[in-house]
Each structure stands twice: as structure tokens, then as C-alpha cells.
Amino acid sequence: MTTPTTGHPRAADGEGMVMRVLLATDGSEEARAAATWVASCPLPPDASLRVVTAVTVPTSALDVPAVLDFQQSLRDEAGSVAETTRAQLATRFPRAEIRVPEGDPRDEILRLADEWPADLLVVGARVLGRLAGFVMGSVSLGVARHALCPVLVVKGRAALLQTILIALDGSEQAAAAAAFVARLPLTSAIKVRLLGVVEAPRSPPSAPPALTAQLRTGLHRIIEERQAALRPALAGVAAAFAARGIAAESRVVVGHPADEIVRAAEGADLVVVGARGLGVFKRLLLGSVSEAVLRHVDRPVLVVRGG
Ligand SMILES: Nc1ncnc2c1ncn2[C@@H]1O[C@H](COP(=O)(O)OP(=O)(O)O)[C@@H](O)[C@H]1O
Ligand SMILES: [Mg+2]
Missing domain, CATH: 3.40.50.620 (HUPs)
Structure with a gap:
């Protein structure tokens, strides 16, 4: 493997390869804007897409139905966010896949990007307006800092x-x-x-x-x-x-x-x-x-x- 500060392992190979796009979404308005961008962005026609929704499930020593139900509902929710996004992009990317890993979103998104490996990682970021200042989510900033591949941070309206x-x-x-x-x-x-x-x-x-x-x-x-x-x-x-x-x-x-x-x-x-x-x-x-x-x-x- 390359060290984090060197370029992306596939980047040098350039043309002739199918471009792999990893879209990270949490279902927020910003992430939906990111999905809209992916659909309209000038990417190679044969680009392949994976949608990732990471879910952080709180651990608990309580093996009781209420706790297990709660944990499962978080997984279900994440699964349905990823699936909705996949469906939204199905016309442009008919073979898109989804991934719903459990853990810290930054770790999981970066892990999936490195493993595939992705050629472009797309995330959404919140914009609160001029007076409040622009707020960068910790996920978007963390991913932009650590990803080996190019990162598109979608902010504002698409x-x-x-x-x-x-x-x-x-x-x-x-x-x-x-x-x-x-x-x-x-x-x-x-x-x-x-x-x-x-x-x-x-x-x-x-x-x-x-x-x-x-x-x-x-x-x-x-x-x-x-x-x-x-x-x-x-x-x-x-x-x-x-x-x-x-x-x-x-x-x-x-x-x-x-x-x-x-x-x-x-x-x-x-x-x-x-x-x-x-x-x-x-x-x-x-x-x-x-x-x-x-x-x-x-x-x-x-x-x-x-x-
Ligand atoms: N003086 C500049 N003019 C235009 N673009 C710049 C300038 N400085 C930085 N950038 C842009 O910001 C990127 C990151 O540079 P920077 O944040 O200055 O990192 P470093 O601390 O390594 O110099 C550059 O690759 C370039 O795209
Ligand atoms: Mg500089």
C-alpha cells in the first residue's frame, strides 16, 4: 500500500479504466444535493457508482428486546437511506451498489474508498449562510483530509x-x-x-x-x-x-x-x-x-x- 501522503494508487494509470465513484450519504439535504450532483456531473458514461451510508450503532451490554430493536432500527434506517439514493440514481447508474458499514462514518467511508479503490469520493457539506458562517461537517472535513483519492465536497444548492x-x-x-x-x-x-x-x-x-x-x-x-x-x-x-x-x-x-x-x-x-x-x-x-x-x-x- 502507498502511504497516506502519496497519490492515489490508480490515479497514475489514467485513461482506459472505468472510473469508480463512491458517494457517501447520510440522507441529509446536503447529501441529497451531492447525489444530484453525481447524476449531473460530467463523469465518464461508464463510471461505476457505489453508495455508502455508514451507521454508528451504540454498543450496549443489555441484551433486551428494546435495545436490540433500537439498534436494528438504526441499521434499517441507514439501509433505506442508501437504497433510496441508489434508486434516485438508477437511471444514470443502473448497476450502482450500496454498502451500509457499521462504525465511525469517516473510518468506514475512507476504508471503502481505499479498498475498492475509488477514483472519486463525493460527500455533502452543510452551508448555513453568510452570517452563521459556513459549517463544514466533521465527516466532510475528515474525509477531505485523509482520502487518497480526489474528494468532491458538495455544498449549497446543486x-x-x-x-x-x-x-x-x-x-x-x-x-x-x-x-x-x-x-x-x-x-x-x-x-x-x-x-x-x-x-x-x-x-x-x-x-x-x-x-x-x-x-x-x-x-x-x-x-x-x-x-x-x-x-x-x-x-x-x-x-x-x-x-x-x-x-x-x-x-x-x-x-x-x-x-x-x-x-x-x-x-x-x-x-x-x-x-x-x-x-x-x-x-x-x-x-x-x-x-x-x-x-x-x-x-x-x-x-x-x-x-
Ligand atoms: N497562491 C495560490 N494561488 C492559487 N492557488 C493556490 C495558492 N495557494 C494554494 N492554492 C491552492 O490550494 C491548494 C493547497 O495549497 P495550500 O493550502 O497552500 O497547501 P500548502 O500548505 O501545502 O502550501 C493548492 O494545490 C492550490 O490548488
Ligand atoms: Mg501554500
Whole structure:
């Protein structure tokens, strides 16, 4: 087996294989939106689907009918959630299967994804609105952190996929995220926007409040250098989409990466990020930018681990 920080074992093999999609649902409104997305998403026509509803059954030493009935009713309920979802998707995925494992949902979903192995894991996540802040369920966040395969976290209303925003920082994982999208059967009606954000370096704290002309020039030079370094990464991805007949629009802006990506997300139906970027803190499973994007974007986010 590969270690958790390396890419998904099947991802490198690319084309020619049937894509396996694991949809995790708990029957909530968000999970139903995730199912709707799976039905309408541009996935290969022969993609195969498995629906998983994990159930946590409280253990009890009491071997009495009331307790056993209660436990069984939880299993039945989970079974019927999975079955309803399977039926809902039967037109698009006639051979979909269901799984109803018992245990912690994160563990069970990740175990099933690794065992199959899944090429894409789809989960729903709650959006409570702007004032309350966006709430990411512990399951969606846990799964996005630990899955080996790409994870699509469906948030908000299920909208028709017309515009895809891909955030690129020049890292291998961001490139892998773009490559995953480029392999999907996208129609030329879909717009792809590539966004690179250059962060201005912090001025030394001892610098006077109004930077001297010389410091300002130095700062601008560094920003220009960073922009020039990022552009080829966007151009490479744009070329990959162009080869598929899709014109991708590229933009490199200066600002805080998460803020700029969240802002640009307003004009997109799907936001795509790598699980990690150029950061050097090795043990982090999900980078701070991708985690902020997951938390604050109010629409579906695809997180791809790879590269
Ligand atoms: N400056 C940036 N411009 C555009 N996208 C970015 C930027 N920084 C991060 N991202 C996106 O977020 C993903 C995760 O990066 P990040 O959270 O910064 O992880 P790390 O801590 O490893 O750098 C990247 O793969 C990329 O998709
Ligand atoms: Mg980073």
C-alpha cells in the first residue's frame, strides 16, 4: 500500500479504466444535493457508482428486546437511506451498489474508498449562510483530509456545472487537480478559469509606515518575479485544456490566496484545489489554503491529492 501522503494508487494509470465513484450519504439535504450532483456531473458514461451510508450503532451490554430493536432500527434506517439514493440514481447508474458499514462514518467511508479503490469520493457539506458562517461537517472535513483519492465536497444548492475555477500555485498537487478535471468528459460549453494568486512578501517590521521608494521598488520586483514564475504553470494547464477543445482563461492576481480564491468562486459552480501546495510543513494533510477554501466557499469544492 502507498502511504497516506502519496497519490492515489490508480490515479497514475489514467485513461482506459472505468472510473469508480463512491458517494457517501447520510440522507441529509446536503447529501441529497451531492447525489444530484453525481447524476449531473460530467463523469465518464461508464463510471461505476457505489453508495455508502455508514451507521454508528451504540454498543450496549443489555441484551433486551428494546435495545436490540433500537439498534436494528438504526441499521434499517441507514439501509433505506442508501437504497433510496441508489434508486434516485438508477437511471444514470443502473448497476450502482450500496454498502451500509457499521462504525465511525469517516473510518468506514475512507476504508471503502481505499479498498475498492475509488477514483472519486463525493460527500455533502452543510452551508448555513453568510452570517452563521459556513459549517463544514466533521465527516466532510475528515474525509477531505485523509482520502487518497480526489474528494468532491458538495455544498449549497446543486447548480448546473457551467464554470469551473481551478486554483494553481505552481505545485504538483494543483497540477494534478487540473489534470483530473481535464480528463473528465467536459463539453466545450463549460468555461474553465485558472487562478494563480501571488502573495506580496511582508515588509520588515522595522520599515517606516510609508515605504521608501527603494523598498517599494524591491517589493514590486519580488511580486513581478513571483508572477512570472507562476504564469508558466497556468499556461501549461491552459494548453492541456486547449488540447481537449476547451479554452481556459488564466489570471494571476496579487493578494491573499484563500481570499482571492473564495472571491473568484462566486463566479464558478465548482472550485478545484490541490490538497497541498508548495508549503513545506510535511505532516499537514490539507494545506491552509485548501482548508480555508473548503470552509468558506459556498459551492462544491473538489480537493485532489496527487502529484
Ligand atoms: N497562491 C495560490 N494561488 C492559487 N492557488 C493556490 C495558492 N495557494 C494554494 N492554492 C491552492 O490550494 C491548494 C493547497 O495549497 P495550500 O493550502 O497552500 O497547501 P500548502 O500548505 O501545502 O502550501 C493548492 O494545490 C492550490 O490548488
Ligand atoms: Mg501554500
